[in-house]
Amino acid sequence: MSQKVTRRQFLNYSLMGVGSFMAAGMLLPMGRFALDPLFKDSSEGSMVTTSVTADEITEEPTKVDFTFEQQDAWYTSEVTDFAWVYREGDEIIALSPVCKHLGCTVTWAADAANPERFFCPCHNGLYEKNGQNVPGTPPLGPLDQFEVGVSDGFITIGQVFENELV
Structure with a gap:
């Protein structure tokens, strides 16, 4: 049926x-x-190896360049950036060069009146060696830190994070 x-x-x-x-x-x-x-694939935690050896790092902040690949949508480009790296005892510290006030680039010992500080030329901002902003100057927060390590004797730079030194 x-x-x-x-x-x-x-x-x-x-x-x-x-x-x-x-x-x-x-x-x-x-x-x-x-x-x-x-x-x-997660790229977080990936470290970029620089051309500077750990032995070259002293207590004086040194500009360390590094290059990494950045992908924006379908376009991949090679980006060159840098960090201010110095040694504090046995620890290696890397600070971001980006001012927290307007995003200008800070330099070490660029101001003759403040030879032991980071100086931002945009509005005469000052930071201590550890990235702490000097009271009474334009920056409202400390410089960010980079994750830093040593691989085969060379400095490696990782993700940026908030300053934990201050």
């Missing part, structure tokens, strides 16, 4: 099938977009 499908049942099945395909066509890309960060 076979059952006959009525016109109404056929239209109902057809509309349900087409509606299901349309819903899947919209929901699958949205689900992939929401879960995409789980499928990406």
Whole structure:
């Protein structure tokens, strides 16, 4: 005994099938977009090896250049940046050169009146050697730190984080 499908049942099945395909066509890309960060390789914690050896680092802050690959959407570029690196006892410290006031670049001992401080030329901002902002000058916060290490005798620079020295 076979059952006959009525016109109404056929239209109902057809509309349900087409509606299901349309819903899947919209929901699958949205689900992939929401879960995409789980499928990406994490670059956090990756360290960039510089050309400066740990033996070259002294108690005087030294400009250490490093290069890394940066990907913006589909465009990959090579970016060169630098850090102010110095030794404090057995510890190696790397500070960001970006002023917390307006994002200008700070330099070590550039101001003759303050030879033992970082100087920001934009608005005469001053920072102590550990990155602490000098009261009464424009910066409102300390310089950021870089994660720093040593690999095969060379300095490695990692992610930037808030200053923990002050």
